[in-house]
Amino acid sequence: MSQERLNNSILENLPAEVIKPAYDRSEVTTGIVHLGIGAFHRAHQAWYTENRIAAGEKNWGIVGASLRSPGVRDQLVPQNGLYSVVEKSNAGTKVQIVGAVSDVLVGPESPQQLLELLAQESVRIVSLTITEKGYCHDPASGNLNPQHPDVVHDLANPQAPKSALGYIVGALALRKERGLPGFTVLSCDNLPSNGKLLGKVLVQYAEKVNSELAAWIAENTTTPATMVDRIVPATTDNDRAELEAILGCRDEAAVMAEPFSQWVVEDNFLRGRPEWDKAGATFVDEVEVYELIKLRLLNGSHSMLAYSGYLSGFETVADVMAEPAFNKLALHFMQTEATTSIEVPADFDIAAYQAELIERFENRALRHRTWQIAMDGSQKIPQRWLGTLRHQLANEGPIEVLSFALANWIRYVSAVDEKGNSIEVSDPLAADLKALCDMYKPQGNAALTAAFLAFTPVFGEDLRNSEHLQQAVSGWLEKLDANGTLACVQESFAAIG
Known part of the structure; x- marks a missing residue:
């Protein structure tokens, strides 16, 4: 050297x-x-x-x-x-x-x-x-x-x-x-x-x-x-x-x-x-719409891929995107849940932006670790996912991928992966989130979901009241327990697009 x-x-x-x-x-x-x-x-x-x-x-x-x-x-x-x-x-x-x-x-x-x-x-x-x-x-x-x-x-x-x-x-x-x-x-x-x-x-x-x-x-x-x-x-x-x-x-x-x-x-x-x-x-003069596009499409996808990709055994985002079902899932999320939650400016080519994001995520020269992106989820999720989620719930829109993402985040912050290995969860609320998992997981996934959606530092006061969201997240947790994340992605999203 x-x-x-x-x-x-x-x-x-x-x-x-x-x-x-x-x-x-x-x-x-x-x-x-x-x-x-x-x-x-x-x-x-x-x-x-x-x-x-x-x-x-x-x-x-x-x-x-x-x-x-x-x-x-x-x-x-x-x-x-x-x-x-x-x-x-x-x-x-x-x-x-x-x-x-x-x-x-x-x-x-x-x-x-x-x-x-x-x-x-x-x-x-x-x-x-x-x-x-x-x-x-x-x-x-x-x-x-x-x-x-x-x-x-x-x-x-x-x-x-x-x-x-x-x-x-x-x-x-x-x-x-x-x-x-x-x-x-x-x-x-x-x-x-x-x-x-x-x-x-x-x-x-x-x-x-x-x-x-x-x-x-x-x-x-x-x-x-x-x-x-x-x-x-x-x-x-x-x-x-x-x-x-x-x-x-x-x-x-x-x-x-x-x-x-x-x-x-x-x-x-x-x-x-x-x-x-x-x-x-x-x-x-106004940045907000550009912020929303980036937060909900790029950052929202990134966090979704980070938690589900980590639990599927992938070290980097490019590794995650090399799995065809995940690749389809990322674009599907952008098109069906993230983009429809935003009033995109007429002169902004959203389809080209989505395609560019997929290409960026596929960049194998950058080793962007899923664990790194997964850090501080309690601080990121309100900005990256919950605005989209609230919009879709209010408008009876799709929440399938966001519910899947939340279920994976709950699994991730339990600090134990699908093989029983410990996860080093880097988050200012890591201890509180793990305590929720330890307390409510033995009572079943419905109770675990309800406890998380009632955790106001992340979810505020309103989301606990959505029966639709409760059932969707709890349903994904059941599937993750039964099959694991990767199999869920392959079975549920491989045929889309």
Whole structure:
């Protein structure tokens, strides 16, 4: 293994086919602070920003912040913030070195430093990829969860917050105190109406600090809605080794991505923005319908394939899609349940979008693990499945695939697979969900289904009242017990289409 890490001094020695920053990185100033600088941000928003910095917009450099662990800092800082975006498809591999990120802070190590950075006048955008659970909200209602441990901690310890909300409100309080303008807070997470949700929980959090600050924040911030789309699987040791053979040096911060990328952004920025549209982003007045299309078709399908695919013994989404019955099931779900729940714009080619999603899921060059997509289901399911489900129930539409998906999720969070092996369930409510399984499964699948649909942190108050949904999910659980997931898919969906 090469001992040399990717860094500024060896950029010019990289192979000619590798795309490299052609600008002077020392001339770039910080205009964006990004909270939650994981793989997705590096392959998406930072990648778009790199394009604009290269075009001369040098006041939009990024400083990243990790709110939990030093892992990303330890990957990026020894490399002067440089990292590779490796686009993988069935047609081949393309490597681009991104230089948009100048530094990474670690919140728990230096909370005051991060608060001061966020309070700098030159910072005009604070962007977020903190996953659904990072918003400290109740997914069923969309309100701030005042009992969330991070919220309780941050209100008591404003100088050393843990949550993104604590940092943002703390920094805005400093700006107010110092007579400085606010900033745009840009959610890039997969949440419906993510801008409205973020604005709501920020003000609700600030109200708990003081109402005058909450009113100032409401007047001195904007929270545009966004829709983000790019499949970015977790980088493996094999990925790094393959890249090392190309670069001739080690890149510990490399991210893998599909060639496809989409970013739809509400054009509502307080103090300017990069011209991301010139890098391929789309600025619109209303993002919501694009969010719904993506959440209900792509993310809804992805989660359905993740739980049922994992239980069928498939490691990656491409493995799942290589099974013809699953391939048909994915398209069937998009056509019959997901798409019919949305008023698709007349100028949007939904059939072409569905076909493109199938092709993306079939990309064997990306090893997107079903287990990775299955993480945090309690936070994702309300956005990805339940809006579609409520629409179909209200309109007496089809719920066959969503009921199947829910049954598989219930099986998954029991933490035991079909062969009796344990499942490592990564979910903030994992203990509660397993307790439901342990308590009600012995009473039968009808009781188990009723207990889950009455679990308000995920399902709210209404779905427990649907006898049709109860019977559909319970019926699938019976079939899964009798035959297993893969056999159910092959028997029930192989002939469709």
